[in-house]
Amino acid sequence: MTTHSSRYASRIRPTGMMGALGLLLLLSLAIAGPVIWGADASHLDVAAAQQGPSARHLLGTDSLGRDMLARVLSAARLSLILAVLATALGSAAGVLLGAFPTVLGRRGRRAWESAMNTAIAFPALLLALCVATVAGVGATGAVVALGIATAPNYARLTYTLASSVSGSDYVSAARILGVSRWRLMLRHILPNIADPLIVTTTLQVGGMLIALSGLSFLGLGVQSPSYDWGRLLSENLNRIYTAPAAALAPGVAIVIAGLVFNALGESAAALVRSDPAAAARTARPRWFSGVLRRTTAGPPQAATARQETTGQETAVPTADAYALRVHDLSVAFPGPAGPVHTVRGVTLDVGRGERVGIVGESGSGKTLTALAIAGLVPQPGRVTAGLMEIAGRDPASLRAPEQRRLLGSMTAVVFQDPQSSFNPALKMGRQLTEASEVHLGLPRAKAMRLAQDRLHQVRVPNPAIRMAQYPHELSGGMRQRAMIAMGLMGEPALIIADEPTTALDVTVQEQIVRLLGRINEDTGAAILMISHDISVVTSLCQRVVVMYAGRIVEDIGVTSLLEGPAHPYTEALLAAVPHMTSDRDQPLATIPGRPPQPLEMPCGCAFAPRCPFASDQCRSEQPPLEVRDGRRIACWHPRPPFPADRTGTTTTKMGPA
Structure with a gap:
């Protein structure tokens, strides 16, 4: 096996070796030159002034008879x-x-x-x-x-x-x-x-x-x-x-x-x-660069979506019962003809201890929604919301130090790529302890012990050794576990996991999903998991929020989702998930067309150009997000609930592959 030293030695070119030898010579000359030749360099001999090279003076002398070679060497x-x-x-x-x-x-x-x-x-x-x-x-x-x-x-x-x-x-x-x-x-x-x-x-x-x-x-x-x-x-x-x-x-x-x-x-x-x-x-965006502004619009009626279909009036939970409340959330960026809205009117409530997943294709706005909640929308994005509360507190109503404390201790964010989430120049121990030192005021020794406990909690072997290592010395799965441990250094009420399993192999994906579930049970922290893989979300979460073109199109419990979604887009996402019993002679199910760009948003339903059930009303009017049969759905023609077949594809044809 090639050692680190031999690898570095193989990269050193002859030019570098000559440069190193030359530097050693210059340093030796700078240190010893005045000591050895200083006397000759300052000795005046007018009789020998301006002589040419000789055996006594190899480079000759100057106008005062001083030896030029000694002066050149001493001047180094x-x-x-x-x-x-x-x-x-x-x-x-x-x-x-x-x-x-x-x-x-x-x-x-x-x-x-x-x-x-x-x-x-x-x-x-x-x-x-x-x-x-x-x-x-x-x-x-x-x-x-x-x-x-x-x-x-x-x-x-x-x-x-x-x-x-x-x-x-x-x-x-x-x-x-x-x-x-x-x-x-x-x-x-x-x-x-x-x-x-x-x-x-x-x-x-x-x-x-x-x-x-x-x-x-x-x-x-x-x-x-x-x-x-x-x-x-x-x-x-x-x-x-x-x-x-x-x-x-x-x-x-x-x-x-x-x-x-x-x-x-x-x-x-x-x-x-x-x-x-x-x-x-040497190779995510600035903190809270989009200013969270309160709009005059109150929370929409869809906020009561999580009621059971018993026909009886549901008690309204108190604010303390929620880990997250977001009503009418929008994210906009400057465009050539005005603001371009990439997230449009998202309303989402997550109860304490609840596990909620957000799914959708790339560009559906799910990651930007999470970044807006965590205060990480990049400049020059602007975040607006009718209501935003984390653990019952509104970040916009707090002063900057209290706001940072709320977002830094009550909210934990697990990013998709743990390699870019850690500072490569700092050891793991220093990065894990920073949150507890800043917000909890713990001394370094106590913070280090807490960090070891958190690494042990997420089942990282040899926590003391791992804390003395740099991020690149850990595997991808270990880095993701360490990222979760960093979020647990405080007492988070909400854990936002943004594609936490995408960069990992299937075996490690399962371990991370199980770990998040165990942490949810042990700590009571709510989990908001974002993924494009609906099968991963359904294995962890109790409720699934489906986003398309910056809007929520369906909010449904996992049991109801597996029995049969109501929105054609959700149905198409489920159909695109292969199963072990899928017919391998048939092509994989796909959704025809592509999602609309923010600048090309139609006036009606954004999914209408790709939906086989779209009508003229769908193309001209945007459907509201309404509560129907215990789920929230934004569709003029929702599909009747029906079970999916054993291959994972529904009985409704979504169009050619």
Whole structure:
């Protein structure tokens, strides 16, 4: 088996090896050069001034008789120190300037972009010359000037990288937890973009060395009696024809040092590109970017859908009996002709301890509905609702800290891809404990013990070992279990599982479904499970909500669903599920056509173009969501309940496959 060290060694190219050897030589020269050759470099011998190369002075002497080889070797320390300092100043300022706007609001980010575009448009060399003149002639002024001149480019690169990370699931989760902006930036964003920044910084040292030498050559950098390679080049350039070795030696040193750092940077870039873990660190949406606004419309009558068909009046549950209440929820995004509604008037009540599934084709709005409930709709989405309550509390009526506490502790979100839901730069233990540290105020040691208990609760073997590992060291099933454990660090009343089994194999899918069911029984937390697989939902949930084109078209109990749905779309979804007893000689059942795009929404029933039972009324009028026989359904011509046959397909033909 190939070890990690041998894999990394195989990625190191000859260029990288030469760069590493060159860096070792430069560091040795910077440390030992002034000690070994410092005396010869400062010894004055006017009688031997401006001599050519000889056995005593291999590169000749300068105008005061000082040995040029000793001066070139001794100048390595100051040249490298100044280049590193200027690079560190420019990179540190640029990284902070580039990362901080990603945690600002929309207006703050726009203001930053305008200012940074102006700074980048200004020529860096001209900016460096101006700053050097203002800061004062000398090494300090040159370092400050070049640091300020390169900071905008670093900031732009950092901002681009950080923007790709700031929309990740783990960053969104940290926002909900109420993590401060500085902690969010330093802990969750910067560690995940460190690899390309380090590569850029390594490359920048070589360029900074050349730039500093140029300022010293022009008389704006290092001043006498100190000297660097640029200063030596300036002092001896007029001897290019009489003593070329003395004149060119500082320039050769500058070129060699620049090539060394460039080789190191290219080797580091190749290593990062070939390292999947590093690439993953540099590859969901901002918290509550759609502002939840209360509309004047009251809860629709469909909110009483969960009553039994006994003919008797059903008692109205109190608000405390619900883990989630959502009435008339809509999500809209700006469009060319006005707002485009991707979720339209969704009304959904989930009782405490209840298991409810949301199914539908891709683009039906089920995931956006869950994101709106969790406050994770991406910008520039706008969320509106007549009523939204989680565990009896309205997030829109709370102050920001209380709102974050409600969403961070009373709501748990399990995303589809656990790999993107965890911060790849942090160990599992630190990520699991963050919620309890922020909201419950637990000390680190107690939070770690709680995290181990939660991992044990979701049946993760060896919790102590897993907490010391990084996310990529866990299998997909283990990461999904750890994601569930993270949600249990508080006391969630609602667990939103967004396609929690899609990225897993069938065996692990069954384990996760059983785990969610056991957690529901043990903790009493309600589960809102989103899936495109209706068979997975029916194996866990008590009630199924079917969505199509951003609306709920049917809300039905699992028993009634299996006996026979009323909406043709639900019927078609059931028909498309293959079973072990399905006739393999027949083609798989499909639904003809495709769902409408948000910009192509018809004025009538959205499913009418694909429905074999559609009438003129269906094409011209949108059916309301009404309670019929103990279920909610939005259809002008609901199908009469009838049992499905043993193959899983209904007796009604939905059209050609």
